[in-house]
Structures are given as structure tokens and as C-alpha cells.
Amino acid sequence: MSRLLQKVIAVLFCIGLISSFKSTDNPIVEIYKQPTANIESRVQDLLKKMTLEEKVAQMRMFHANKGVEFSEDGKLELSEVVKEKLTIGIGGIKNPGEHNTPEEAAELNNQLQKYIIENSRLGIPGFFVTESYNGVDAEGCTSFGRPINMASTYNRELVKRVYDAVGREARLRGLHLTHSPEADIVRDPRFGRMSEAFSEDTYLTTQMIINAVNGLQGDTEGLSATHIGAVTKHFAGYAQLSGGTNFASIEISPRTLIDEIFPPFEAAVKEANTLGIMASHGDLNGIASHANPWLLTEVLRDQWKFEGYVVSDANDIGRLHYFMKVAETQEEAALLGLLAGVDVDLYAEDAYALLPKMVKENPELMQYIDRSAARVLRTKFILGLFENPYVKVKKAKKEVRTAAHLTLAREADRESIVLLTNNGVLPLDGNKNMTLALVGPSLDETVKEQFASVVGENVQLVSEKGFDLTNKRRGIPELTEEKLQKEGIQKIINTAQNADVIVAVVGGDEYTSKEGFFTHAFGDRDSIDPVGLQDELILELKKLGKPVVIVLKHRRTLSVNTFAKEADALLDCWDLSEEGNYAIAEVLFGQVNPSGKLPVTVPRSIGQIPFHYSQKEINYKKGYLFAENTPLFDFGYGLSYTQFEYSDITLSDSNMTVDSYLTASVTITNTGDVKGKEVAQLYIKDLIGTVVRPMQELKGFEKIEIAPGESIQVSFKISPKMLEYTGLDMKKNLGIGDFELRIGRSSADFKTANFTLKSGKI
Incomplete structure (x- = not known):
């Protein structure tokens, strides 16, 4: 082999070796x-x-x-x-x-x-x-x-x-x-x-x-x-x-x-x-x-x-x-x-x-x-x-599903339960010996067990579901036939008649309110009354002469007129977590002071729909013949085991401009004897608009905890942006003019103050 050929082979070998090192150690990454x-x-x-x-x-x-x-x-x-x-x-x-x-x-x-x-x-x-x-x-x-x-x-x-x-x-x-x-x-x-x-x-x-x-x-x-x-x-x-x-x-x-x-x-x-x-x-x-x-x-x-x-x-x-x-x-x-x-x-x-x-x-x-x-x-x-x-x-x-997350679920449940009515029967005294009857078609298998871990040894629990609301068919469920419902009511009465207090768990379930899938499924209803003979159940329970506390579980707003009238106390629980029955028991026995507020308006009948609190003001001019024309329960409503008193509203100014803001403040005092959480709600009513305006609109809220006898000031910053709406020309309008500001415990219970938004400098 010639010396020249040997040199060429050596060079090629080196080039190949270098290339191999490059491709191994420094690959070109896309x-x-x-x-x-x-x-x-x-x-x-x-x-x-x-x-x-x-x-x-x-x-x-x-x-x-x-x-x-x-x-x-x-x-x-x-x-x-x-x-x-x-x-x-x-x-x-x-x-x-x-x-x-x-x-x-x-x-x-x-x-x-x-x-x-x-x-x-x-x-x-x-x-x-x-x-x-x-x-x-x-x-x-x-x-x-x-x-x-x-x-x-x-x-x-x-x-x-x-x-x-x-x-x-x-x-x-x-x-x-x-x-x-x-x-x-x-x-x-x-x-x-x-x-x-x-x-x-x-x-x-x-x-x-x-x-x-x-x-x-x-x-x-x-x-x-x-x-x-x-x-x-x-x-x-x-x-x-x-x-x-x-x-x-x-x-x-x-x-x-x-x-x-x-x-x-x-x-x-x-x-x-x-x-x-x-x-x-x-x-x-x-x-x-x-x-x-x-x-x-x-x-x-x-x-x-x-x-x-x-x-x-x-x-x-x-x-x-x-x-x-x-x-x-x-x-x-x-x-x-x-x-x-x-x-x-x-x-x-x-x-x-x-x-x-x-x-x-x-x-x-x-x-x-x-x-x-x-x-x-x-x-x-x-x-x-x-x-x-x-x-x-x-x-x-x-x-996943840690003790901390279960504790968090119960914390959220506690704060979401809304106390709608209470004639003084709640909270129950867990130190007294009593028999508590847990009854009703929305009772699930965990209620008695979870209650037992909360109420203590002085409270004896008996339970009876009575009947299912439906046959639990996933696509198109059917209501339980009336004969079986009546037999179930009698079972409930037999269980409850010797109790000291009756807790009726009623309302609805996953079959009475659900998604109506595209084929072979219904989930919507043409009525908002509780399904089946639940009103009759409550009336029969009241005949026993015992305190009746209603626990309402549901996935849609219900016109619970009979429940609200007959119950000694009514708790709205919607659809709680797997820890929910613990939270209900804690609220019933005063271990937790309820602080939930309604996120919807509760109508008295389906004929009032649409009935949200922020309808146009002109919708409130007329009602219906032979009917009460107010909500059964107002948006933002919810009771507590204590009482909160609101001061008059203090405004930082009665005028504001499009490039400024004002502050509205109230002092809230817990005048009761237990600690509680209150939701201060800010509503604004546009008094005159270029188009017809809502009766009022929620624009702020703050949840605060107040000890007995304590007073806390709550302030809201009112900015021009909060007053915007789409005007006559379909463009955003700042609403120049007069407004009524409302701060209170619900959309129907508030203090008021007026202010004016001006277009130029004050």
C-alpha cells in the first residue's frame, strides 16, 4: 500500500471518528x-x-x-x-x-x-x-x-x-x-x-x-x-x-x-x-x-x-x-x-x-x-x-383523597349550607338525651353513620328512608308509584312517632335533576315543585306534634312552599360532598354556625319564571292575580344562629368622575352571643339609564367572621368600571348620572346611599 493511500485512509478514519463523536455526544436536537x-x-x-x-x-x-x-x-x-x-x-x-x-x-x-x-x-x-x-x-x-x-x-x-x-x-x-x-x-x-x-x-x-x-x-x-x-x-x-x-x-x-x-x-x-x-x-x-x-x-x-x-x-x-x-x-x-x-x-x-x-x-x-x-x-x-x-x-x-382534602370538602360544606327558616328549634342541644329520627326519600346510606360520629352518646338515632323518589333508571327515570310512596310514608311515621326531633331529608337526587343526554334521556322538568308525595310526607310528620327540621338536598331550585311553611327549621344543602352529612349534623347541633347565602332566587311557583333578582326594573311593576308576588327566598339570603346589625353607609364622597372612585363603608356588629360569619353584599341600582336598566346588580361581597359584641368595618371601592353597561348605541356606557348604592345581608335587606357619576372633574 502506497504511503499516499495510507495517509488518505488515516484522514478518512479520523474524519469518521470525529463525526461519530459529534453524533454521539452532541446530537442535533430538533x-x-x-x-x-x-x-x-x-x-x-x-x-x-x-x-x-x-x-x-x-x-x-x-x-x-x-x-x-x-x-x-x-x-x-x-x-x-x-x-x-x-x-x-x-x-x-x-x-x-x-x-x-x-x-x-x-x-x-x-x-x-x-x-x-x-x-x-x-x-x-x-x-x-x-x-x-x-x-x-x-x-x-x-x-x-x-x-x-x-x-x-x-x-x-x-x-x-x-x-x-x-x-x-x-x-x-x-x-x-x-x-x-x-x-x-x-x-x-x-x-x-x-x-x-x-x-x-x-x-x-x-x-x-x-x-x-x-x-x-x-x-x-x-x-x-x-x-x-x-x-x-x-x-x-x-x-x-x-x-x-x-x-x-x-x-x-x-x-x-x-x-x-x-x-x-x-x-x-x-x-x-x-x-x-x-x-x-x-x-x-x-x-x-x-x-x-x-x-x-x-x-x-x-x-x-x-x-x-x-x-x-x-x-x-x-x-x-x-x-x-x-x-x-x-x-x-x-x-x-x-x-x-x-x-x-x-x-x-x-x-x-x-x-x-x-x-x-x-x-x-x-x-x-x-x-x-x-x-x-x-x-x-x-x-x-x-x-x-x-x-x-x-x-x-x-x-389523592387525602385527609386534608376530605377536611377541605367538609369546610366547604359547612360554609355552603344555607339556613332558610328557624323558629328557634336550632341549634339542637347535644347534651340532652334525645331520640333523633332521620327520615325521608333523600336519605342516603351514610347519613346515620356520619351523624353518629358527630352527635355524641346522648343522642339516639333511628332512621327510615321510606321510599325512593324514582326507579333510578339512568336515561328516563320514572317516579315511584303512589301506592309505594304512601306505604313508605307510613313506615316513616312509624319510625318517627317516638322520636323527640324529626330530621326529614327531602328534595331531590341525581335522577330528578340531571343532564338530558342527546338520545334516550330526560333530565329537565316542567315543574319545580318537589317530586312525588314529599309535601304529604311533611304534613303527616307535623301531625305527630314533634319538631320537624327539614334538610333539603337537591340539584335544582325547588318551590318549597309547604316545606317553608311547615318546618320548624329548613336547611338548604344543595348537593354536598362525601363529607356533607357530617357538616349537616354539625350545623344542626350548633357546632358550626351556618353562613351560606343563596346564589339564586327561590320562586314560589314556576309561573314566576323568569324571576332572578336582577331583572329589569319594569318587570316588578305588576304581579299575578291570586298569588304572592315576592320570592319565597331572595337572592343572597341566609340566616345565622346570631344576629348582625348594619350601620348606615358612609361614602367617601357623594360624587365621582369617570377617572376616580369612591369608597362605601358600613360597620357590622354581631349583636348575638355566638361567633358567626356574615356576607356583606354590595348592590348598585342605576336610577336613570339610556336603556331600561335592572332593578339592581351585585357588584361586590365580603365574607367576614365576627365575634359576639364585635364590630367590623367593611369597605367597598366603587369604580366607574362597575357602573358600565351597553347603551343605546350598543357601546359601553359609563352610566353618567345618579345611582343608589345598597349594602346589606341580601338583595332584599340593605342600607342605602346615593351618589352621582359626573363626566368631568368634580
């Missing part, structure tokens, strides 16, 4: 895999590498019931349908592991994520999604009270702590997003989903939404590891349904939409940075929400600068064709959803699944697919799924 690169660069880098089919796959989500299971020996089992879907990746999967323990779910979701990453070309992780009406909607998680219970607390900080716990428990299971909370305003108690939302009031709902989203997301900082993303829903106007029935049309004036319906959603976007938005099932004045570019793009994106992703409600893009009938074909339905701004298609096989073929026929659609796929990818980068796709399984067992 931008989307670089944790330190900015998210937008990572999104665009990944997007450029994806095929059309892979992009569309990121815009789709299916339910785990398609075939994601955990075998008895702890192995992931996927159906062939699911395996086929995952070959090109997936945007997300709904409810994987929902029927497993937290530890099992964490292991399942780790294995599922690993399969998704390793069996798709680019290794893009999926996001796993849950719901959270009573905490994480999954086996073994802490069951908290419903959103409407949260609003009854009027306690922002407490609500945030509850949702922080929910966000942590979900992430520990390997979940990443929740299709919650609901920012809908609920004003029609015929609607079965009432308790999934917070309130009839715009301001109260807005405050709850801000704290719920911040809690779930760990103030945004927790999104990459410890918490989950909130998908605020249903945008917009859901719950304002004609006749109160699910899927019915929605008619809302543009002014009402802007002033009353939009604010909780706008706050979720601008103040709480919600990661996602879910579009509404319904239409909005004839325009299907999933095909409404004004709503989903102009308002949400252009005006509010929302940067997250929009997901459809279940199958609703396809329903633009076969239900809403605003699209002649399935392809047109997919096109309408895409152009409007829906990024992710939930469940459907007849909508975005058609996009690859549609793009080949119409290449201009590619820009919209890129837009939506980018939003999904951005969400995954924010959630830290590329760096931290897996969770620590043992932590799920240790940190």
Missing part, C-alpha cells in the same frame, strides 16, 4: 424537542414536520370507552379501533382510567401515554381529559360539593383551594385537562343541569369562575407539572334554553349577552388565563354556536385575545348537519366548524375525520387546519407533556 426553546418556535417546527393526516389527528378526541382498559394483571389493553386511531397520533382521550383507583389510573395513563408516543411517527403525546362537577369525575377521588354549593359559600379563597385540590388530584392520576368549570348563568330551575353552574348572577359567577380556573391551573404556573388546564364552558348562552330543556333554542338579546352572559367567560380568558374553551351545545339567536365565527373568532380571539384552544361539545360539529340543520352535508358541517374556530372535534366520526379528503379537494383549508393543530400543540407544550409525559404512580395512591 427544535420541538428542546425544552429551552420558546413554545411558538417548537410549535412551528413540529407543525412543519407533520403530514395532513397527523395534523387532523391532533384536532380529534375520542372517549376511552372506545377500548382503553386496564387488565387484571395491570397491563394496558387497547381495542383494534383505538390502535388504528393512535397510529397517526391523537389530540386527546376523554376519561381514561375513570373507573380505576387513582394508583391504577396513573399506571394505566402512563402506559397509554407511552404507547401513544412510541407508536406514532413524531412521538407527540396525547392529553387526557376529565370532568369535575363534584371534584375529579373518577373513582377514588375526593367528592366535593357541586359548583352551586361553592357559590353558596360566597368565599373566593375557599373556592380556589377546593379547585386547587381538584387540579392536583387530576394531575396525579395522569390527567391534563378538565371540561370544567361552567361559566353559564343559570336562571331556569326547569333545567336539569342547574347545579353544574354557579349562580343566576353575573358578578357572583364571575368571581367563582376566576377562582375555580386559577385553582385548577395552579395560577397557570402549575400547568406544566402539578395541575391541569381548565376548559371553561359552554360558550355562550347555554342554560338560557327555551322551556328549560336541553338542546332547545337560545334567544338572548345582544345587550344581555354582552352585559350578563359574556363577563364570566371574558374573566376566565383575561384574568384567569383558561387554557381552553368549550363551545355551547345550542344556537345563539338562530346561529349555531359551533358555526359562529363572530362568537368563536371575533369576540373570543380578536376582542379578548384568547390564545388557547376551542373544543366542541360532544358530537356537536356533526350535529350542525343532522340536528341543527344548518349544513346540507357532513362535509359542510366540518367546514363550518373549522372556519368558525373550533379546534378540536369531540367524539365525532362524521366531522373532522373528513378533513383530509376535503383538503385535497380544497387546499385553501390547510391554513385553518394548521391554525387549529398549532393551538392543540401549543396546549401540549404548555402542559409540559413533551418533557413530563408520565406521572409517579405511588404519589397517586398517597396524595
Whole structure:
């Protein structure tokens, strides 16, 4: 071999050796895999590498019931349908592991994520999604009270702590997003989903939404590891349904939409940075929400600068064709959803699944697919799924449904229970020997056990449910036949007749108020009276001559006229947590002083609807013949075991300008002999507007604890922003002119002071 050839071989060997060192020690890492690169660069880098089919796959989500299971020996089992879907990746999967323990779910979701990453070309992780009406909607998680219970607390900080716990428990299971909370305003108690939302009031709902989203997301900082993303829903106007029935049309004036319906959603976007938005099932004045570019793009994106992703409600893009009938074909339905701004298609096989073929026929659609796929990818980068796709399984067992979270659930229950009536029978004296009868169709199996741990050995408990309200059929339940109800009432009477005090647990349950799914399910009612013979039960119990305390459990507002008239005391508990019966017992026996306030108005009859406290003032001019024309219970109402006295309002000034503010203060004194919490509520009434104005609007509240004999000053800052409304020209109007300011214990019990907003300097 010549010396020259030897030199060439040596040089080539060295070059190869150097190259091998470079590729091993300093590999070229693609931008989307670089944790330190900015998210937008990572999104665009990944997007450029994806095929059309892979992009569309990121815009789709299916339910785990398609075939994601955990075998008895702890192995992931996927159906062939699911395996086929995952070959090109997936945007997300709904409810994987929902029927497993937290530890099992964490292991399942780790294995599922690993399969998704390793069996798709680019290794893009999926996001796993849950719901959270009573905490994480999954086996073994802490069951908290419903959103409407949260609003009854009027306690922002407490609500945030509850949702922080929910966000942590979900992430520990390997979940990443929740299709919650609901920012809908609920004003029609015929609607079965009432308790999934917070309130009839715009301001109260807005405050709850801000704290719920911040809690779930760990103030945004927790999104990459410890918490989950909130998908605020249903945008917009859901719950304002004609006749109160699910899927019915929605008619809302543009002014009402802007002033009353939009604010909780706008706050979720601008103040709480919600990661996602879910579009509404319904239409909005004839325009299907999933095909409404004004709503989903102009308002949400252009005006509010929302940067997250929009997901459809279940199958609703396809329903633009076969239900809403605003699209002649399935392809047109997919096109309408895409152009409007829906990024992710939930469940459907007849909508975005058609996009690859549609793009080949119409290449201009590619820009919209890129837009939506980018939003999904951005969400995954924010959630830290590329760096931290897996969770620590043992932590799920240790940190989900902890003693601390159960204590938190009970704390929220205590503050959400509303004392509606009390003739002095409450609180009960647990030091006296007594027999307490726990009776009624809303009695659950844990009531007697949980009461027993609270009331002590002096109180003997007897219980009798009597009858079920329905046959508990999931889709369309039927009321228990009258004969069986009457037999049940007699059983209750036989049990209660020798008791000293009767606690009747009545109202409703998960079958008398629920979501009316698209097919084969009802959940709404044409009456708001308690179902069945519950009024008759209370009347029969009263004949025994014993004190009757009613514990009202329900998921919709009920016209409880007989309950309110006959009960010696009436507690409104809505739908409490798994710790709820402990909290009820604590309130009944005075270990806890009730402090909840109504987040809704309680009408006397269905004929009064609409009957929210903030209706236009002209609605109060006339009532109905032969009827009391006041609410049964007012918005913001709730009693205590002590009494609170409000001083007159002190204003820092009687005038303010558009660039100043004033302060309104009251002194609240506990004139009773026990410590209690009071919710001071601020309402403002616009005396003269350019359009017809509401009777009053809640604009602030503060919950404070006051010792017996103690006085505390509560102050509210009144800013021009609080006085805004949409005027005659459909633009925001600062409401120049005179206002009445109200501070008190409810929307019907307050002190007043007047002030004037001037356009120039004072």
C-alpha cells in the first residue's frame, strides 16, 4: 500500500471518528424537542414536520370507552379501533382510567401515554381529559360539593383551594385537562343541569369562575407539572334554553349577552388565563354556536385575545348537519366548524375525520387546519407533556383523597349550607338525651353513620328512608308509584312517632335533576315543585306534634312552599360532598354556625319564571292575580344562629368622575352571643339609564367572621368600571348620572346611599 493511500485512509478514519463523536455526544436536537426553546418556535417546527393526516389527528378526541382498559394483571389493553386511531397520533382521550383507583389510573395513563408516543411517527403525546362537577369525575377521588354549593359559600379563597385540590388530584392520576368549570348563568330551575353552574348572577359567577380556573391551573404556573388546564364552558348562552330543556333554542338579546352572559367567560380568558374553551351545545339567536365565527373568532380571539384552544361539545360539529340543520352535508358541517374556530372535534366520526379528503379537494383549508393543530400543540407544550409525559404512580395512591382534602370538602360544606327558616328549634342541644329520627326519600346510606360520629352518646338515632323518589333508571327515570310512596310514608311515621326531633331529608337526587343526554334521556322538568308525595310526607310528620327540621338536598331550585311553611327549621344543602352529612349534623347541633347565602332566587311557583333578582326594573311593576308576588327566598339570603346589625353607609364622597372612585363603608356588629360569619353584599341600582336598566346588580361581597359584641368595618371601592353597561348605541356606557348604592345581608335587606357619576372633574 502506497504511503499516499495510507495517509488518505488515516484522514478518512479520523474524519469518521470525529463525526461519530459529534453524533454521539452532541446530537442535533430538533427544535420541538428542546425544552429551552420558546413554545411558538417548537410549535412551528413540529407543525412543519407533520403530514395532513397527523395534523387532523391532533384536532380529534375520542372517549376511552372506545377500548382503553386496564387488565387484571395491570397491563394496558387497547381495542383494534383505538390502535388504528393512535397510529397517526391523537389530540386527546376523554376519561381514561375513570373507573380505576387513582394508583391504577396513573399506571394505566402512563402506559397509554407511552404507547401513544412510541407508536406514532413524531412521538407527540396525547392529553387526557376529565370532568369535575363534584371534584375529579373518577373513582377514588375526593367528592366535593357541586359548583352551586361553592357559590353558596360566597368565599373566593375557599373556592380556589377546593379547585386547587381538584387540579392536583387530576394531575396525579395522569390527567391534563378538565371540561370544567361552567361559566353559564343559570336562571331556569326547569333545567336539569342547574347545579353544574354557579349562580343566576353575573358578578357572583364571575368571581367563582376566576377562582375555580386559577385553582385548577395552579395560577397557570402549575400547568406544566402539578395541575391541569381548565376548559371553561359552554360558550355562550347555554342554560338560557327555551322551556328549560336541553338542546332547545337560545334567544338572548345582544345587550344581555354582552352585559350578563359574556363577563364570566371574558374573566376566565383575561384574568384567569383558561387554557381552553368549550363551545355551547345550542344556537345563539338562530346561529349555531359551533358555526359562529363572530362568537368563536371575533369576540373570543380578536376582542379578548384568547390564545388557547376551542373544543366542541360532544358530537356537536356533526350535529350542525343532522340536528341543527344548518349544513346540507357532513362535509359542510366540518367546514363550518373549522372556519368558525373550533379546534378540536369531540367524539365525532362524521366531522373532522373528513378533513383530509376535503383538503385535497380544497387546499385553501390547510391554513385553518394548521391554525387549529398549532393551538392543540401549543396546549401540549404548555402542559409540559413533551418533557413530563408520565406521572409517579405511588404519589397517586398517597396524595389523592387525602385527609386534608376530605377536611377541605367538609369546610366547604359547612360554609355552603344555607339556613332558610328557624323558629328557634336550632341549634339542637347535644347534651340532652334525645331520640333523633332521620327520615325521608333523600336519605342516603351514610347519613346515620356520619351523624353518629358527630352527635355524641346522648343522642339516639333511628332512621327510615321510606321510599325512593324514582326507579333510578339512568336515561328516563320514572317516579315511584303512589301506592309505594304512601306505604313508605307510613313506615316513616312509624319510625318517627317516638322520636323527640324529626330530621326529614327531602328534595331531590341525581335522577330528578340531571343532564338530558342527546338520545334516550330526560333530565329537565316542567315543574319545580318537589317530586312525588314529599309535601304529604311533611304534613303527616307535623301531625305527630314533634319538631320537624327539614334538610333539603337537591340539584335544582325547588318551590318549597309547604316545606317553608311547615318546618320548624329548613336547611338548604344543595348537593354536598362525601363529607356533607357530617357538616349537616354539625350545623344542626350548633357546632358550626351556618353562613351560606343563596346564589339564586327561590320562586314560589314556576309561573314566576323568569324571576332572578336582577331583572329589569319594569318587570316588578305588576304581579299575578291570586298569588304572592315576592320570592319565597331572595337572592343572597341566609340566616345565622346570631344576629348582625348594619350601620348606615358612609361614602367617601357623594360624587365621582369617570377617572376616580369612591369608597362605601358600613360597620357590622354581631349583636348575638355566638361567633358567626356574615356576607356583606354590595348592590348598585342605576336610577336613570339610556336603556331600561335592572332593578339592581351585585357588584361586590365580603365574607367576614365576627365575634359576639364585635364590630367590623367593611369597605367597598366603587369604580366607574362597575357602573358600565351597553347603551343605546350598543357601546359601553359609563352610566353618567345618579345611582343608589345598597349594602346589606341580601338583595332584599340593605342600607342605602346615593351618589352621582359626573363626566368631568368634580
